[in-house]
Amino acid sequence: MPQERAPTRIQIKNRAAILEAALEVFSAHGFRGSTVDQIAAAAGLSKPNLLYYFASKETIYTALLERLLDTWLDPLRALDPGGEPLEEILAYVRRKLQMSRDLPRESRLFANEIVQGAPRIHAALSGDLKVLVDEKAEVIRDWIAAGKLAPVHPHHLIFSIWSLTQHYADFDVQVRAVLGDEDPFEAAPEFVETVFRRLLQA
Amino acid sequence: MPQERAPTRIQIKNRAAILEAALEVFSAHGFRGSTVDQIAAAAGLSKPNLLYYFASKETIYTALLERLLDTWLDPLRALDPGGEPLEEILAYVRRKLQMSRDLPRESRLFANEIVQGAPRIHAALSGDLKVLVDEKAEVIRDWIAAGKLAPVHPHHLIFSIWSLTQHYADFDVQVRAVLGDEDPFEAAPEFVETVFRRLLQA
DNA sequence: AAAGAGTTTGACCAAAAGGTCAAAGTCACG
DNA sequence: CGTGACTTTGACCTTTTGGTCAAACTCTTT
Numbered sequence: 301m302p303q304e305r306a307p308t309r310i311q312i313k314n315r316a317a318i319l320e321a322a323l324e325v326f327s328a329h330g331f332r333g334s335t336v337d338q339i340a341a342a343a344g345l346s347k348p349n350l351l352y353y354f355a356s357k358e359t360i361y362t363a364l365l366e367r368l369l370d371t372w373l374d375p376l377r378a379l380d381p382g383g384e385p386l387e388e389i390l391a392y393v394r395r396k397l398q399m400s401r402d403l404p405r406e407s408r409l410f411a412n413e414i415v416q417g418a419p420r421i422h423a424a425l426s427g428d429l430k431v432l433v434d435e436k437a438e439v440i441r442d443w444i445a446a447g448k449l450a451p452v453h454p455h456h457l458i459f460s461i462w463s464l465t466q467h468y469a470d471f472d473v474q475v476r477a478v479l480g481d482e483d484p485f486e487a488a489p490e491f492v493e494t495v496f497r498r499l500l501q502a
Numbered sequence: 503m504p505q506e507r508a509p510t511r512i513q514i515k516n517r518a519a520i521l522e523a524a525l526e527v528f529s530a531h532g533f534r535g536s537t538v539d540q541i542a543a544a545a546g547l548s549k550p551n552l553l554y555y556f557a558s559k560e561t562i563y564t565a566l567l568e569r570l571l572d573t574w575l576d577p578l579r580a581l582d583p584g585g586e587p588l589e590e591i592l593a594y595v596r597r598k599l600q601m602s603r604d605l606p607r608e609s610r611l612f613a614n615e616i617v618q619g620a621p622r623i624h625a626a627l628s629g630d631l632k633v634l635v636d637e638k639a640e641v642i643r644d645w646i647a648a649g650k651l652a653p654v655h656p657h658h659l660i661f662s663i664w665s666l667t668q669h670y671a672d673f674d675v676q677v678r679a680v681l682g683d684e685d686p687f688e689a690a691p692e693f694v695e696t697v698f699r700r701l702l703q704a
Numbered sequence: 705a706a707a708g709a710g711t712t713t714g715a716c717c718a719a720a721a722g723g724t725c726a727a728a729g730t731c732a733c734g
Numbered sequence: 735c736g737t738g739a740c741t742t743t744g745a746c747c748t749t750t751t752g753g754t755c756a757a758a759c760t761c762t763t764t
Contacts, residue, residue, distance in 0.1 A: 332535035425679035463669035477627035
C-alpha cells in the first residue's frame with residue numbers, strides 16, 4: 301500500500317486526479333448514485349488502478365469530504381471580532397456567495413450529504429462546526445448587545461447566510477430555469493447584500 | 503394491469519401505501535440510493551407485488567414527484583394580488599415555513615432531485631414553475647412600483663423565501679447539530695418574519 | 705358456489721457494481 | 735544497466751439490485 305513513506309510524483313498526481321474526478325461525480329450524483337467506474341473514467345484511470353490509491357469508494361468519499369470541510373468553513377473563520385460589525389457580516393456574505401459561484405460542486409457535495417442526513421459527517425457537524433458557529437454567534441451577540449447591529453437570533457442569522465448564498469449553487473438548475481436567460485449572479489450580490497444590510501442595520 | 507377501470511379498494515390502499523413508503527425512502531436516500539426492496543418493505547408488500555402496482559422504480563418516483571409538485575407550489579399560488587402587500591408576502595413565508603416543519607420529507611425529496619440537476623423534473627421547472635413565478639414576480643414588481651414594498655429584485659426575493667424556509671427541512675440535521683438542544687422551529691418563525699419585514703418595509 | 709377478475713408470491717434472471725489478484729509493465733536509483 | 739519498489743491491468747468473483755413469470759391464492763359478483 302502506498303503509505304508511510306513520502307508520496308511519489310505519480311501518487312501525488314493520481315491522488316489529485318482522483319479527488320478532482322470524485323468531486324465532479326459525487327457532487328452530481330451523490331454517494332450512492334456514483335460508481336467507481338465513473339470516477340475512474342473521469343480520472344483517466346482503470347478501476348483497479350484507482351482502487352490501488354484508495355481502498356474503497358467510501359474511502360474516496362470521506363477523504364474528499366474531510367479535505368473540503370476546512371475550505372468550506374474558512375469564510376466563517378475569517379469573521380473578525382475586532383472588525384466593524386456590519387461590514388464583517390457583509391464581507392462574510394460576499395465570500396460565501398463567491399464560493400457558491402466559484403465552487404458549486406463543493407457546495408452540492410455537502411448539500412447532498414446533509415440532505416440525506418449527513419451519515420458520514422455527522423460528527424463534524426456537532427463537533428468542529430458547532431464549536432465554530434457557537435463562537436461566532438457569541439461575537440454577533442456581543443455586537444448586538446453593543447448596539448452595533450439590529451437584534452436577531454445569531455444562530456439563525458448564520459443559517460440564513462448559508463441558505464441564501466448556497467441556494468445559488470445547490471439549486472442552480474432551478475434558479476436558472478426560473479430566471480431564463482438572466483445570469484443568477486448578476487443580481488444576486490446586490491440582493492443578498494441588501495437583505496443583510498436591511499436586516500442588520502442598527 | 504390494474505388500469506382503465508375504476509380502482510378497487512385494494513388498489514387504492516396499496517397505491518397509497520407505496521407512495522407513502524416511497525416518499526419516506528426516496529426523501530432519505532435519493533433516487534439511486536433507494537432500492538425497490540426498501541420501498542416494498544416500508545409499504546408492507548413483497549417486491550413483485552409492488553411492481554404489480556407500479557411498473558418500475560422510475561414510475562414510482564415520477565408519480566410521487568408529480569403528485570407532490572402541486573402541493574409544493576400551492577402556497578405561492580395563494581399569494582393574492584389584491585391583498586395587502588407586506589402581509590401577503592409574510593403570509594407566504596409563514597406557509598412555506600409551516601411546510602418545512604410539517605412536510606420535511608417532501609422538501610427533501612425535491613432538494614435531492616434539484617441538487618442533482620433535476621434530471622426528472624427539469625421540464626416542470628422551466629414550464630409550470632417558471633410561469634407561476636414570473637406571474638407572481640410581476641405582482642411583486644407592481645407592489646414595489648406602487649411604493650407598497652421597498653425595492654428588491656422580485657425573482658431573487660422569491661428565491662430567498664424558498665431558501666430560507668426550506669433550509670430548515672433540507673438541512674435539518676445540520677441545523678439541529680449546531681443548535682444542540684434548542685428546537686429550530688422555536689426561533690425560526692420570528693426570525694424569518696423579521697428578515698422579510700425589515701427587507702420589505704417601505 | 706362457481707367463474708373470472710384481481711392479487712400475491714417464490715423462484716428466477718441479467719445487469720450493474722464494488723472489490724480482488726496475480727502477473728506484467730514502468731520507474732528511480734545505486 | 736540491473737534491481738527492487740512502485741504502478742497498471744485483464745480476468746475474475748460476489749453481492750446487490752431492478753425486473754420477470756407462472757402458479758397459487760383471494761375477492762367480488764352473479
